[in-house]
Each structure stands twice: as C-alpha cells, then as structure tokens.
Amino acid sequence: MKESGLDIARGQGVLIVRNAASGTAVVRADPADEFAERLPEAVVHELSENESLDDVVAAAMRAATPPAVLGVYGGDGSVSRMAHLARRHERSMLAMPGGTFNHFVRALGIDDVGIAIDALHAGTTASVGVVESIADDDEPVTVLNVVSVGAYPALIEERQRRRSLGKWLGGVAATWTALRSTEPLTIVLDGRRARVWSVFISAGRNDPERVATMQRQETDASILDVRVHHARGSRVRALAALSFGKRTAAVLRAVRLFPRDADVERLLVPSLDLRVTPAPGHPAVYVHDGELEERDPGGFRLRCRAVPDALRVYAPH
Missing domain, CATH: 2.60.200.40 (Tumour Suppressor Smad4)
Structure with missing residues (x-):
C-alpha cells in the first residue's frame, strides 16, 4: 500500500511508539522482531519513563518528513492518548495490543500485532467514533x-x-x-x-x-x-x-x-x-x-x- 507516495507496507512514514510500562501483568512476546521483519522502514520509539506520547509525537511532526501514520503498542490508556494525537494531527492510527485488557483493539478484531500489521499492509481501515470528555474547564480528552x-x-x-x-x-x-x-x-x-x-x-x-x-x-x-x-x-x-x-x-x-x-x-x-x-x-x-x-x-x-x-x-x- 502506498500513501502520499510512501510505501506504507514497508513502514515508510510510520511512527510506532512502544510503552514498555503497559501490560506488565501479562506475559507476551516482544514485538521488536515482527516490527523489524514486516515494517523494516518504520521508526520505532521506546517510550522512556520521563517521556510522554505528546512530546514524542510533537517532535516527530516537527521533522522535515513527518509521519503519515501514528502507531502505538500499549494498553488502553496509551492507545486512547495516541487516538487523541491522531485526531489532532489528522493522521491514521495503527493500534496494537500491548496492555493488560486491550479493550479497544479487541473490539476492532485486533487480537495481536500481526493482525494490525496485516490491515496496514492491506490498507483496510475502520472509521471509528469516539467520546469527547471535558472535566470542568480542562481541554477535551478523547x-x-x-x-x-x-x-x-x-x-x-x-x-x-x-x-x-x-x-x-x-x-x-x-x-x-x-x-x-x-x-x-x-x-x-x-x-x-x-x-x-x-x-x-x-x-x-x-x-x-x-x-x-x-x-x-x-x-x-x-x-x-x-x-x-x-x-x-x-x-x-x-x-x-x-x-x-x-x-x-x-x-x-x-x-x-x-x-x-x-x-x-x-x-x-x-x-x-x-x-x-x-x-x-x-x-x-x-x-x-x-x-x-x-x-x-x-x-x-x-x-x-x-x-x-x-x-x-x-x-x-
């Protein structure tokens, strides 16, 4: 699949942020090898303890060639936050189960990383509705x-x-x-x-x-x-x-x-x-x-x- 002239199937224009703190109660295979084999040109960023998704995505969007797809491997909180950033920057999202429950991705039929990458390769997407929540006078949350x-x-x-x-x-x-x-x-x-x-x-x-x-x-x-x-x-x-x-x-x-x-x-x-x-x-x-x-x-x-x-x-x- 090509998007904006990029070979998305190889990972061109794809940023994947991994949240290592997610899903610590669940034993699962490390997806690093699958990323390297199936998305060799994707940028994979391991979120450190002192970083936020917002900072990582903001820095990527300021680059000379900003990502066309925002990917996240983490739990529901991380996926939810990346969804908010994907809406803000008008980007498609690649969501992969890396947490304990993974409620959102499971609802879309994504039970493992391979299924999400298959959808990326095929270019199949779902148009998803969200809830916008505002507590007092804070900024909206997706x-x-x-x-x-x-x-x-x-x-x-x-x-x-x-x-x-x-x-x-x-x-x-x-x-x-x-x-x-x-x-x-x-x-x-x-x-x-x-x-x-x-x-x-x-x-x-x-x-x-x-x-x-x-x-x-x-x-x-x-x-x-x-x-x-x-x-x-x-x-x-x-x-x-x-x-x-x-x-x-x-x-x-x-x-x-x-x-x-x-x-x-x-x-x-x-x-x-x-x-x-x-x-x-x-x-x-x-x-x-x-x-x-x-x-x-x-x-x-x-x-x-x-x-x-x-x-x-x-x-x-």
Whole structure:
C-alpha cells in the first residue's frame, strides 16, 4: 500500500511508539522482531519513563518528513492518548495490543500485532467514533471505550495507593477496603439529582445486560450509552456491578448479588452534562479508558459528547 507516495507496507512514514510500562501483568512476546521483519522502514520509539506520547509525537511532526501514520503498542490508556494525537494531527492510527485488557483493539478484531500489521499492509481501515470528555474547564480528552465515576474509579484509586503490594495483593486489599468504605456519590444529570453507586458512559451502544461497560461493542459511536446505578442496594451489589465478564455477571445474578434491573437506569443520548459530588472525605475521581483523574474534593463537572467518524484506524474488515 502506498500513501502520499510512501510505501506504507514497508513502514515508510510510520511512527510506532512502544510503552514498555503497559501490560506488565501479562506475559507476551516482544514485538521488536515482527516490527523489524514486516515494517523494516518504520521508526520505532521506546517510550522512556520521563517521556510522554505528546512530546514524542510533537517532535516527530516537527521533522522535515513527518509521519503519515501514528502507531502505538500499549494498553488502553496509551492507545486512547495516541487516538487523541491522531485526531489532532489528522493522521491514521495503527493500534496494537500491548496492555493488560486491550479493550479497544479487541473490539476492532485486533487480537495481536500481526493482525494490525496485516490491515496496514492491506490498507483496510475502520472509521471509528469516539467520546469527547471535558472535566470542568480542562481541554477535551478523547475516549475510546468508557468514562466512569463512582465505585470503579474509587477502586482504581485504592489499587494505586497499594501498588507496593503488587498487582494481585494490592487488588485484594483495595477490594476489601472498598467493601467497607465505598459510599454513594451525588450527581445532577439533566436537572435531576440522584444518589448513585456509579455512572458508566460508553462509546456507542453496549450490552444492555451490563452495568460496567468497559469495552465498546461497536465501531460507530454516534450516541452515548449511559448506565446509572442508583444507590438502592448494598456495597456488595455496588462492587458486583463492576464485573464486565458475561460469565461472572451470570454467576452473580444466579446468587442474587448483581444489582436489580430496577436499580440500573439506561440512557441513550448524544451528549450529557453531569455534576459529580463525592461523599465527604472521599476522593473526587473519574476514569477514562483506565486512566485515573483526580479533581477538586468539592466535586466537578463532566461533559461528554459522541463524535462519530472521528478517527481512522487500521483494522480487519
């Protein structure tokens, strides 16, 4: 495939940024040999601890011959950030699974690096919709899967505080703490005030049986699929709602630990404006594509809107 006179199939005009910090909980083959063999002319940059994707891409775009394709090997947070930069610089994106869950690339049928490179060689792309999220008066953030407030961000915040224990022990300790201390937060949505355990805002329509819509289910995202888990049940139900595997959810439903259908409200809207106020003494946080953001303890405003056809990603048909 040639793009703007470049032999993209050999990697001409392709920048690939590797985030070595992604996916440390998963053992996988190093893709360096595959990059060298199948994209010999691509520029592969290993992201160091003190670098950001923004800096690496900005430097590449200032070069005499800027890249035509922005590639990333990393987790959902890295892929999401590269998507934002690809939109900013009006470039196609090559997204490859290098994280723990890889929700976005798996939704596009990209289970390994080879499938992504096959799509690049064939020139097959998907036009992908995204969510644009703004917290208070910050700059917009591109979201590929989901934005969440409530129990899930609080659990992630607890895990990060216990990183020194390791991923598994830290997760157990965080879950135990959440079971004892999670409190509902107050939201104002469309002029309605409610006490809720969590809110999930998904890119595009998602599985109606789930509360935690962690992985998008469709390429298009012309609408937001919003799940509001009202605080009418126990903390156990609040955490049970965070299961995003069908089998786990089925087991929890069978033993009556999953939230009741009446407690979960679903909205399909093109945009929303949400005011979030945590319980006193609890952190004001939210998560987008696995990235935790801290806000003012007094609460914050979160605006989201669906942006269809926002991004071109190399993917199988």
